[in-house]
Amino acid sequence: MTDQRQSEAVEQEILRRIARGEKPSAEERPVYAAYVERNRLEGVSDWNRWASDKVFPxxxxxxxxxxxxxxxxxxxxxxxxxxxxxxxxxxxxxxxxxxxxxxxxxxxxxxxxxxxxxxxxxxxxxxxxxxxxxxxxxxxxxxxxxxxxxxxxxxxxxxxxxxxxxxxxxxxxxxxxxxxxxxxxxxxxxxxxxxxxxxxxxxxxxxxxxxxxxxxx
Missing domain, CATH: 3.40.50.150 (Vaccinia Virus protein VP39)
Structure with missing residues (x-):
């Protein structure tokens, strides 16, 4: 697996857990922050997060x-x-x-x-x-x-x-x-x-x- 594919796999796993209502760990927060910043620059909402009904503490x-x-x-x-x-x-x-x-x-x-x-x-x-x-x-x-x-x-x-x-x-x-x-x-x-x-x-x-x-x- 290339470094890029490995990074993408890590990001997707973090996003899946966030959609289940879990919080990213301290080590994972920079990865999620980069994902959010990318969405911001592209002008799109975080559909992955808000499509779930499990993200409301x-x-x-x-x-x-x-x-x-x-x-x-x-x-x-x-x-x-x-x-x-x-x-x-x-x-x-x-x-x-x-x-x-x-x-x-x-x-x-x-x-x-x-x-x-x-x-x-x-x-x-x-x-x-x-x-x-x-x-x-x-x-x-x-x-x-x-x-x-x-x-x-x-x-x-x-x-x-x-x-x-x-x-x-x-x-x-x-x-x-x-x-x-x-x-x-x-x-x-x-x-x-x-x-x-x-x-x-x-x-x-x-x-x-x-x-x-x-x-x-």
Whole structure:
């Protein structure tokens, strides 16, 4: 087996285990980071990872629960981007319409869309957009934020801000993340599109943010 084929075989084995919900070892993280960076440069999503239903650890549901408390009581419909296990559905009042969205179907009612597609799909209508653990995986995040601010009056989202250049090319890629913004930069991108942060919370390393958007006529 040539060195290239051996490297490809190692990468494929790592990807198979990630799809089963396992984390790469410290020795394997650079290999996965290189794979993620290659996807970023090619402008494609990590289909291998997200096609699986086994990649959603319980702590992600805990983050969803923390974010759900930020949804205003008056909201009548929620667009749940990256819905995964649809944990948010069980946390909403009965009168709230739930719109699950993901890169693959998680159920019969899932709106399937790839937020890293060359042309961003039309976003479903709802009273608020909900993005828990999504924005780190978006290659052109400014494009998505612009579309969110154009399509919704409120956005609740989470993000783990970049700590510095050393982390950018190493740890963030090995976590599967394809962008590297500070929280101040995330807020500024929303503000550039007439949004203002009306609530900010912390959940472990995540910043939870609720934005209200003023649509000019």
């Amino acid at each position: 319980p702590q992600w549901d805990e983050r969803t629960a923390a974010m759900a408390t930020m949804i205003p009581d008056a909201v009548k419909s929620v667009a749940d981007f990256g819905c995964g296990t649809m944990a948010l559905r069980t946390l909403l009042a009965e009168h709230v319409t739930y719109v699950p969205i993901d890169i693959v179907a998680r159920g019969a009612d899932t709106v399937v869309m790839d937020l890293n597609a060359p042309v961003l799909p039309s976003l479903p209508q709802a009273g608020i957009a909900f993005l828990g653990g999504v924005m780190e995986y978006i290659i052109d995040l400014p494009r998505l934020i612009r579309a969110l601010c154009q399509g919704y009056s409120m956005v609740v989202c989470s993000y783990v801000g970049a700590a510095g250049k050393a982390e950018t090319t190493a740890k963030r890629r090995s976590d599967g993340w394809v962008n590297d913004f500070r929280i101040s930069e995330i807020i500024a991108m929303f503000e550039d599109h007439d949004a203002r942060a009306v609530a900010l919370k912390s959940f472990h390393a995540h910043s939870l943010m609720l934005f209200s958007i003023s649509h000019r006529r």
